[in-house]
Amino acid sequence: MYQRLGQLLGPSGWWPADSKLEIAVGAILVQNTNWRNVDRGLANLRAATKFAPTALAALSQAELIPLIRPSGFYQNKSRALVALMAWLQVRNFDLGAIGLTAPTVLRQQLLALPGIGQETADALRLYVFDQPTFIADNYSRRLFGWLGVPTKTYQALYRRLPEVATWALKDAQEFHGLIDNFGKTVKQKENFNDSPLAGLKLALAH
Numbered sequence: 001m002y003q004r005l006g007q008l009l010g011p012s013g014w015w016p017a018d019s020k021l022e023i024a025v026g027a028i029l030v031q032n033t034n035w036r037n038v039d040r041g042l043a044n045l046r047a048a049t050k051f052a053p054t055a056l057a058a059l060s061q062a063e064l065i066p067l068i069r070p071s072g073f074y075q076n077k078s079r080a081l082v083a084l085m086a087w088l089q090v091r092n093f094d095l096g097a098i099g100l101t102a103p104t105v106l107r108q109q110l111l112a113l114p115g116i117g118q119e120t121a122d123a124l125r126l127y128v129f130d131q132p133t134f135i136a137d138n139y140s141r142r143l144f145g146w147l148g149v150p151t152k153t154y155q156a157l158y159r160r161l162p163e164v165a166t167w168a169l170k171d172a173q174e175f176h177g178l179i180d181n182f183g184k185t186v187k188q189k190e191n192f193n194d195s196p197l198a199g200l201k202l203a204l205a206h
Contacts, residue, residue, distance in 0.1 A: 001147075001200055002171065005178035008196055014177025015127045017042075020095055022051050024088075027123045028080050028115065029071040040070035053093040057085040080115025087113060099129035103165065106131065118154045123176075132172035134164035139183030140176075146192045147200055 016035075017023040025045060029038045044067040049055035059067075064078040071077060087109075091098055098106065106129065110121035118136075125131040134140075136157035144150070144157060151157040164172050186192050 001197065002175050002178070004197055004200065005182055006174070009178055009181055012174055012177025012181050014173070014180065015123075019051055020128045021053060021056065021093075022046075023127045024084065024124060025051075025056070025081065027120050027127070028077055028084065029068060031073065031077065031115075031117075031120065033072045037071045041068040044068065044070070053085075053088070056081075057089045059085075076115050080113065083113045083115065095128060096130075099125075099131060101129075103131050103133070118158070122158070126169075126173055126176065130169055132165050132167050132169050134158060134161040134172070135176045136161070137176075137180070139180050143179060143183060143192075143197075146189055147197070 015023050015026070017026055022042060026038055026042060029041050045051065045056070048067055049059070059082075061078045061082050064081055065074050068074050068077055068081070088095075088098075101109070103125065106125060107121050110116050110124055111118065116124075122133050122135045126133050126135060134157075136151070136154045141151055141154070141157050149157075149160070151160070164175065167175070182197070186195055192198060
C-alpha cells in the first residue's frame, strides 16, 4: 500500500510546518476541523509568539482563545495547549530527549494530558518526538475498510499494524501523509473502486 500510494500521489509534504513545536500545536488545533481553519490559528500564534517555546508557554488560556478561535472548539483546545506547553516546559522543551522515552510510556504520558486522545498522541510521537508509529485516523480506517479490513475503533486498527513502529521514521511519516492525502481526494467507495489501490483488497483481506 505504501509503495502504491507513493507511485500514485508522489511525496506527501506532510506535516506542513516550520518547526516541531508548530507541528505540536497544529496536532491539537486540527482536532475536529479542517487544515484551512488550523492555518488561521497558526498564523495568529506565529505573529504573537514566533513559536518561541517560552513565549508559547507564557500564554494563558484566556490569551490563547482569541488566537486559536478560527480552529473551533477553542475552550478545549486552549486548555490542551496550556497543558502541553507546561508539560514540555518541565522537560526544558528538549524534544530529542523526550523522544528517547519508551514508546508505550511516552504514549501514556501524552494520553494523560487533557485534550490529547490516541490520534493526537500518536501524531505527536510520529512527527514531534520521532517515534515511528501508525496513526489509525478516520482516513486510515475508511481506506482499510474499503480494502476489506474493517475496524470500529482507532485502537482496533492501530493494533493491527504494529510493524509500522519498526519502519524508518521517514517512511512511517510518509505513510501517514499519503493515506491522508489519498483520503482527501477519494471520498466515496465508488471512486475508490476505480482507483489503482482497489487491487490490493484481496491481498490485504487474506
